[in-house]
Amino acid sequence: MTREEYLKARIKEFGSQREFAKFVGIPHSTLFSILKNVGGASIDNILKICKGLGISADDLAEMEGVEDTPKGYYTNNETAEFAEYLRTRPNARLLFSAAKDISKEDMEKAVEYIEFLKSKNK
Known part of the structure; x- marks a missing residue:
């Protein structure tokens, strides 16, 4: 590759x-x-x-000639799936683009907290 x-x-x-x-x-x-x-x-x-x-x-x-397909960005499949779900939500897309080592549960908590903070400002 x-x-x-x-x-x-x-x-x-x-x-x-x-x-x-x-x-x-x-x-x-x-x-x-x-x-x-x-x-x-x-x-x-x-x-x-x-x-x-x-x-x-x-x-x-160092990647020239690498034969393997690239490993996914997220280290956990469940987290990767949830991140893909969030990627389709415009307000959450950028937030989780750099959270590769976070668990799905922690990601869900972060989303809940952000939504809570947004509701306080309305």
Whole structure:
């Protein structure tokens, strides 16, 4: 698997390429070009992409020729399923994009607490 294939797979977990580009603060057209040729990208854009995916630039550099399919972002399947549910809720999408080590129960508690806080402000 090439670095480009790895990035495409990871970005797909986030949602669309357009959503991810907006999330990391680069134009969609720039992301599209990078996904064709990572080696030609500026270091600033690579760092933004890596930060958005929760990986280091060193990790990405070492990925050329990796044969395995990428492991999912979340370490627990139940958490991954709940995160996917939350991903479809616009108000919760960004909140859990970096919570890969959290349990589903803790994620549910966080959602409940956030909803409680929002209800207090109405």
